[in-house]
Amino acid sequence: MSSITLPARCDRAAAEAIWPELVAALGNGALRIDGSAVEHVGQAVLQLLVSARRSGGGAEIEASPALTEAARLTGLTSELFEESEL
């Protein structure tokens, strides 16, 4: 299982840096994404995480309070954190 760690500041620049990592991890089965250090997250990373969840073997995301709160604000809680039914 591949594992990727999200930085504290998940802005658009971070999304650009993470995207190739996620693509490279495709095909290695389910992905583990460690978001426990996230303090700030924007739309660019949130939508990238949704894509990761829906691609390849899916992804399991560990969330920080900031990430949890952003998911709640944007209505993405179940999309991002519920157990995948793939």
Add this chain to the structure above:
Amino acid sequence: MSPEEIQQIFFVECEESLAAAEAGLAACQAGTQDADTVNAVFRAVHSIKGGAGAFGYSALQAYTHTFETLLSDVREGLVAIENDLVDLLLRALDTLADHVQSAREGGDAPADAVLIAEMEGAMAANAGAAAPAAAEPEAAPEPESAPETAADDDEPAPIDDLDLAALLDDLTSDFSAGSSEPAAGEEASAGQGKSWKVHLRPRSGAMRNGSEPLLMLRDIAGLGGECVYCDVSQIPPLDSFDVAQGYLGWTFAMPEGVEEDAVRDIFDFIGDDCALAIGNDEEIPEFQLEKTAQPPKPEPVATAPAPAPAPAAA
């Protein structure tokens, strides 16, 4: 949800606002000084001020008030964006970060009298004065000085009051609804006392130059709005994903008492970069694939077992 946890959320939002302001000022420094960029900085500081007032951090609130007033002058075009001003704003942001930290950790507020005097000196009403305020750095700041009052005319006090009340209401209601059964709670509260809907879809421009759609969503939530639907149907698989695109669309339910204009004001500065539709019969504006500088394809992915992603493998 305990008060400590609610405050923790506030400080998370402070960090996001500080990051947005920093990005905006960095863009200003690099020469991007358009209305969107300045507005992003203004809104970030405004948002911290609102929370500071709601949680009783008076030193933080007083400081952000001065900061915001100066930014309001900049936004109105009353104060020109010059190198000295950007430098002042960057220093003011540093001290704002110190203020937030001292509020969070309960330490002494940072010494800000010199900066406050400098900021007041740079305000529109004082810029024409013979001696710049920086020449008398030890002068005690006048908290209720005339320029602030004048600038506040642009930003009527009732809006701030509404923000504060709505912020607290929103925080507490969210947590009581979400604590036990999030899904059921959301549906129930979405159906109760919500009378109109706002639909939005940020375009790629809403994610550039320090703009961040989530800050607008927070402003909607600050008015009492609640997300009832997020359209994720346009998000492509990873291998055809373009980081620069805005793929998400939202529907928020707004409380009956909120004026439509209050919501429109949030999106005023972003203009066409966020498609908006208001009304229960409306739908989320359609997705448009936009031309971006992003290369459409990543480097070919090796099928080899473990092309260990460089910095983050754990």
